[in-house]
Amino acid sequence: MADGSAPRFDSDTEAQGLIDYVDASPTPFHACEQAAARLEAEGFVRLDEREPFPTAPGAHLLLRGGSLIAWDTRGTHAAGAGPAAGFRVVGAHTDSPNLRLKPHADHVKAGWQMLAVEPYGGLILNSWLDRDLGLAGRVAVRTADGVTTRLFHDRDPLLRVAQLAIHLDRTQNDELSLNRQQHMVPLWGLGEAPGDVTAYLAEQVGAEREDVLSYDVMTHPVQPSARIGLERELVAAPRLDNLATSYAGTRALLRAAASEPAHVPVLVLFDHEEIGSTSERGATSTLLPSVLERIVTAGGGTREDYWRALAATVIASGDMAHATHPNYADRHEPMHRIAMNGGPVLKVNTNLRYATDAVGAAAFRLACEQAGVPVQTFVTRSDLPCGSTVGPVTSSLTGATTVDFGAPMLSMHSARELCGAHDVPMYVAALAAFLDPR
Incomplete structure (x- = not known):
């Protein structure tokens, strides 16, 4: 939808859902509690990390400070996939500059x-x-x-x-x-x-x-988030980087929950991405690998099964992407124009500031195709430095195929940012399809 026209998805519901989520989440701690509340309302059970994991299939989550991880093993159990089933992981972060x-x-x-x-x-x-x-x-x-x-x-x-x-x-x-x-x-x-x-x-x-x-x-x-623009096709809000992905990932996991994929759908929301991810709850911590291993062993698997599961895992690392700015078009790669309300954005960097490779990109493109949404590709100018996100970290810690992606936005890291209202439902749909490929 590069021309800004509305796609067939329910933009009003999802855009308002994002606004409600952002306005209730002024800190990473609140963002995790808000995501947890939405998951618990649909049957997810909160666990204490200090206690043994349940051995029966189920939908669970746990919080570690300003980070959250949630997963659902009911579908893989019904499909008879076994404890060595791989994972489909959507990752994002909850912190924003402030x-x-x-x-x-x-x-x-x-x-x-x-x-x-x-x-x-x-x-x-x-x-x-x-x-x-x-x-x-x-x-x-x-x-x-x-x-x-x-x-x-x-x-x-x-x-x-x-x-x-x-x-x-x-x-x-x-x-x-x-x-x-x-x-x-x-x-x-x-x-x-x-x-x-x-x-x-x-x-x-x-x-x-x-x-x-x-x-x-x-x-x-304290200014509330709002729909703006002549056709109200934009969302102006604080902390869209990266609460827009945290919201979309939470919604996507709820759509994928209790289906019967041959893998376990997982959502992980990390704190401290904006300052390098090095903390007890950041992407470099034990949070993701330890929970994935405990999911395998709680299901009766061995450490061998855990490594087999990682080899069959694909991670989608979500962080917001730069839309082409009309007042600064020269700061963007001219062959990779990114349009607001143009669909999710694959993020590629040959020096691996993003973890995307051909295999990961293919998995994400197939998810967008399944969801019926367009996909864009972001590459930074060769003479400008490139940002990074949790993708390279989670890839190196797990050895899993990883793809970096985002949704287009302007004013990244401003106190008030801007994204497309029609991009929100497309983002949710793409992530739901990634967690539950058909």
Whole structure:
């Protein structure tokens, strides 16, 4: 649908579903809880990673901080595929660039109460200026039963990173230079004494101030996501990179659940992709390989069966893709134009910043063909550096055939991004077909 016309899919339902998911997911922790709630509503059972996996076939999920993995063995069991059945894995990430509170956040300057923040990931700094910001995250609280973590999401406009008036810097329209330490500190009130962010957090999570032990707290724009454009064919929202894939993957797994493929459909949503994936819950962690192995052994398989299953596995690593920008068309590869509302995008890089090879690309093209959606191919200009995602990492950890893909968007890493409303149902349909090939 390169001309922007609507495909035959239900764009209104899926675009609104994406908007609802994004607006309820200001942090990776919320994104995982939102995905888990949708899966649990359809019969998936949450597991504790510290407990043995069930041996009976079923649909399960577990969370590790801001990461989630979910799978369904009912179909492979019904199909008699056995414990060495391969996996079809859709991977995405839950984190997005933002401003995160420092441990000692409260301070005062020139009569202003302010909160010290640290930029996370490769954010576009100027896109955070003069936006109304809320706070959300998780708080570690002391209780009678030990330490627990509690989530909160304050949608009220609390903070603002104020831009300097043009009268005080006449050059900023020509060359804006922002210092991350000096110029990106949000205002949070007036006064000569610091505020008390710990007391604020205690109130948010229903705890006593002295019981707040630590926190992972992030700012987020409070402006709701919206359909925009003359025909409302676009979605403007924060965190589309990569919550659009997290949403589509969750919807796709629900479509594929309990069918009878000769493999196990899996969804994995990683945290910390924007900063290199190196954490206990990032793509370089044990999360994916350990859970895949436990699925095999819980089904009665051996370690030999596990390695056989990996050899039969295909991973689709989803991260958003750059649509061709009309104001900066020269920054794109001229032979690979990417259109908004033009369908999913295969991402290819010969230096393996993306993991796609011919075999993986073929698997994804067949999925799009099965779903009845067009497919586009992204290659970056040869004289520009290329981004990366979790695909090369998961490929190297598992040895599985892996393909990198995305949905087209503009303003990637801005505080407010843009994607196509008609791309959302095509994205869901393609991933559902990938998880359940016919």
